[in-house]
Amino acid sequence: MNSNREARDEDYLPPQPPVKGVVSARISPSGGLDVLSRNEVALLRDVSASGLHGLLRRCALAVLTSGSESDDPRSTLERYPDFDIQVLQQDRGIKLELRHAPAQAFVDGQIIRGINELLVAVVRDIVYASTSLAAGAFDLDDSVGITHAVFEILRNARILRPHADPNLVVCWGGHSIARAEYDYTKQVGYQLGLRGLDICTGCGPGAMKGPMKGATIAHAKQRRHHNRYIGITEPGIIAAESPNPIVNHLVIMPDIEKRLEAFVRIGHGIIVFPGGVGTAEEIFYLLGLLLHPDNTGQNLPLILTGPRESAAYFEQIDRFLCLALGAGIARHYRIIIDDAQAVAKAMSKGVDRVREQRLDNKDAFFFNWSLNVPFAYQQPFQPTHAAMAALRLHRDRPAHELAADLRRAFSGIVAGNVKEEGMRAIESDGPYAISGEPEIMRALDAMLQAFVAQHRMKLPGGKGYQPCYRITTDG
CATH class of the missing domain: 3.40.50.450 (Rossmann fold)
Incomplete structure (x- = not known):
């Protein structure tokens, strides 16, 4: 077998201890998030059962804890019980307000760019799927309609x-x-x-x-x-x-x-x-x-x-x-x-x-x-x-x-x-x-x-x- 040291090494830098603590910050999304309507922002802030805030919070926390050693979703929420994310509508676009977020997602007070981009993907996909389904854009009672939904979600994510x-x-x-x-x-x-x-x-x-x-x-x-x-x-x-x-x-x-x-x-x-x-x-x-x-x-x-x-x-x-x-x-x-x-x-x-x-x-x-x-x-x-x-x-x-x-x-x-x-x-x-x-x-x-x-x-x-x-x- 042709082996390569680069492909075998677990890390190319010495392992670093996990960063502890929490950070609160207001960040500008990077990675191409389109502007959101007021209705979409309202859905993302809605904490009721029909709102999207709970889903946004869970998915955002998963992104912010990238590299976690646990596969129990409840343990992450238990470690960061005060974590919250709010999407803020502003004149020139949106801001993401993170409260009590895992410090491991930041370097010298600035969020890591890759994590910022993944947060954008979370907001983008949650909003798009929810509003499209609510608007009846996808016929989920038909095989062709479901494939169309898969295509549209991937296209909206710029994967194709x-x-x-x-x-x-x-x-x-x-x-x-x-x-x-x-x-x-x-x-x-x-x-x-x-x-x-x-x-x-x-x-x-x-x-x-x-x-x-x-x-x-x-x-x-x-x-x-x-x-x-x-x-x-x-x-x-x-x-x-x-x-x-x-x-x-x-x-x-x-x-x-x-x-x-x-x-x-x-x-x-x-x-x-x-x-x-x-x-x-x-x-x-x-x-x-x-x-x-x-x-x-x-x-x-x-x-x-x-x-x-x-x-x-x-x-x-x-x-x-x-x-x-x-x-x-x-x-x-x-x-x-x-x-x-x-x-x-x-x-x-x-x-x-x-x-x-x-x-x-x-x-x-x-x-x-x-x-x-x-x-x-x-x-x-x-x-x-x-x-x-x-x-x-x-x-x-x-x-x-x-x-x-x-x-x-x-x-x-x-x-x-x-x-x-x-x-x-x-x-x-x-x-x-x-x-x-x-x-x-x-x-x-x-x-x-x-x-x-x-x-x-x-x-x-x-x-x-x-x-x-x-x-x-x-x-």
Whole structure:
């Protein structure tokens, strides 16, 4: 394996102790925030249940605590109970007033520019999605309408580049991964960057940060400018997985389903690193789409990869996929272990094939219109106890439908692990009950137990992991 010191180092400067304390400041937004109407400002200041202030406060605090070692959204609010953000309407635009904000977001009394830009993204996306939905701009009762909503949110965030060749690689993986796995994600990112590929992730730590970090060094070596490190998140996740400092384009989608659709619409290839249930959710979402009869012939390269220490992890994932979805599922992905250069070469060739197919089909490079995302995949799944118990995890149904329900099962576990609403539901009513065909349930239980044993469910430290689910079998 071709290794590079730059891609292995965790930090290029000695680790610095966290900055403690709070700061109050009034800042001018940077990064291209359009002017806001008085009605939009009023919504952002509205503390009622129908207002946006609570959502703005949670998302803004997540941005200001970038680099936090906790994945419990409630602990961040508990550390900064007096934090507040107000959007102020002024004659020449708006100001953001931060009260009792984390001092780590400031240097010598000035907010860090990258954090300022991410705050702008928070305000922009919250306002745009809310006002567009309220105005009926999106038909969310129709599959085409939902895809239109995803497109418009991405366009409003200035993510879509109409005159650029395909080069965006989506990287999925866990926020709680071993050091060797994290180092490997940087090596892969480095090799991707040397080949002129940009990175899109879920924007948090771990496998979402590593590829961006490796790519930054490679892009600098290649004297490449205007690099994109895109982070796509949603309100329930961002508070638990704060954006990492390398993200320079942040997008907050309204829910997890639109977030997943955004990934597959703008990405030209996908790499999956080791992870936990969130990563499994993403894998089943994508494979379910590729299994759908309407997507036969879709070209979207998918590589599963990790260091040699992760070989057993991917063997287990592969076995479960073949058991649940049939042995033929393996044709949709390639597993490469401990060879970052081979991953980057394979992905670069895969992206070239995507380019050729888009040209042949006269499809856009910046948004995959031809991919069919069924309405059932687009409907927000609310992981209530009843909804989790109602999932049909049986192989006597089309594979793409089973994949969709397995994705929902993993989504519910993610909610119980790190989303505030899901955590409160578990505390109130106990673990989710997940039931299905005995053979699938036994394999699912074994895989989830392995995730727990490997500390893939939560960030290390604190209390031991308490499962938010219990596995049972039908019959």
